[in-house]
Amino acid sequence: MVTVTPLEAELLELAGSVPDPELPVLTLRELGVLRAVRLRDAGTAEVELTPTYTGCPAVEAMALDIERVLHEHGIREVTVRTVLSPAWTTDDITEEGRRKLREFGIAPPRTRHEHGPVTVALGPTRTAVSGPDRTTGPSAPELEPVRCPHCGSADTELLSRFSSTACKALRRCLACREPFDHFKEL
């Protein structure tokens, strides 16, 4: 394990405080995409960032924001490297991050404790949740139902596996009838 200097820890904290460009309620730290900040020398830092999805277009905006924040704190040269491995999963979103997502009207991803093969459920395209949840795409059947972030009901249905961004699915609450985004488990 590489030791982290107090200054590096401080810079990691700073970079981690940058808001996500697409979900500004979350910081990069809460999203869990910031892997490390290393100082090469007093004025040069290398930042490791991991994308949520390989094609996530927000990565470039994140990198620019991190560079700006670190420049403002006296680091002349900042290099942001994208690392793929180990792959980011929605389990990397912090508890605080999940709470903020819910308050923002987005159902947070459910947590998984096993990382086995992904099961693909076969079923009709649009169904309400009843019995095992087979409506969230390739998610493990032992997951709890997706709850409406507005009223808390577990009675929700999938409208579309894909939504405004690659990381979300579109669902509707059958209790309060509100549509909402669900941060898909990855």
Place this chain on the structure above:
Amino acid sequence: MTTPDTTAPETTAPDMTTAPADTTTVPAAAALALGDDALVLSHRLGEWAGHAPVLEEEVALANIALDLLGQARVLLSMAGDEDDLAYLREERAFRNLQLVEQPNGDFAHTIARQLYFSTYQHLLYDRLAAGDGPFAGLAAKAVKEVAYHRDHAEQWTLRLGDGTEISRERMRRACEALWRFTGEMFQPVDGVDVDWAGMEAAWLESVGQVLRRVTLSVPEGPRTGAWSAGAGRQGLHTEPFGRMLAEMQHLHRSHPGASW
């Protein structure tokens, strides 16, 4: 049915004038093959923007295209400069499967292409992710994205196959039409260390299971041999591909270095 097609042109080393390969650890030819699959299919799916049958599909197909584009960027960067490779290569230098370059056709054709390809890609990435080769990192990341693509295609195959008489007939026709392009997926790619025959068996099992569920029969046409198609990995492409490339590369070639 798992015998490699012996009539196909022999796989040659990648064209070094168009695919700079300077690294010792990454098999550039393999990165190019997998990267071109993702790039070309991404472009095809992007053609649906503004034309999809419903808004949800507009969004879904664009999201799937975006995932594939992200994978293509990583893979092509392993083989050289991503922009040069995407925008400045001639048709014969592309190493993608002929399946992914096939025109969108009607919605059922797009779904059949998605079913065949995403099942293949999911099985492939799953195996690559389990290994420790140069593609393991990307594969571990992308396999979860592709699981959603596969699910999307399977759900639509079931829905169309089990829908109206017209939707069912179109789904059947699309599955038949693209069948002859599916044998090429299992021609081993140099530098991709997986059990190709085992993967093909798993693919046939999975696709067959989806089709049988809605009592669509598994197409009977040839997948390998004289009457099948597929030499994309050797740089031979079907006629519509040239026109697709012209559209994809036009802006960059007319305005080199243009950016948003």
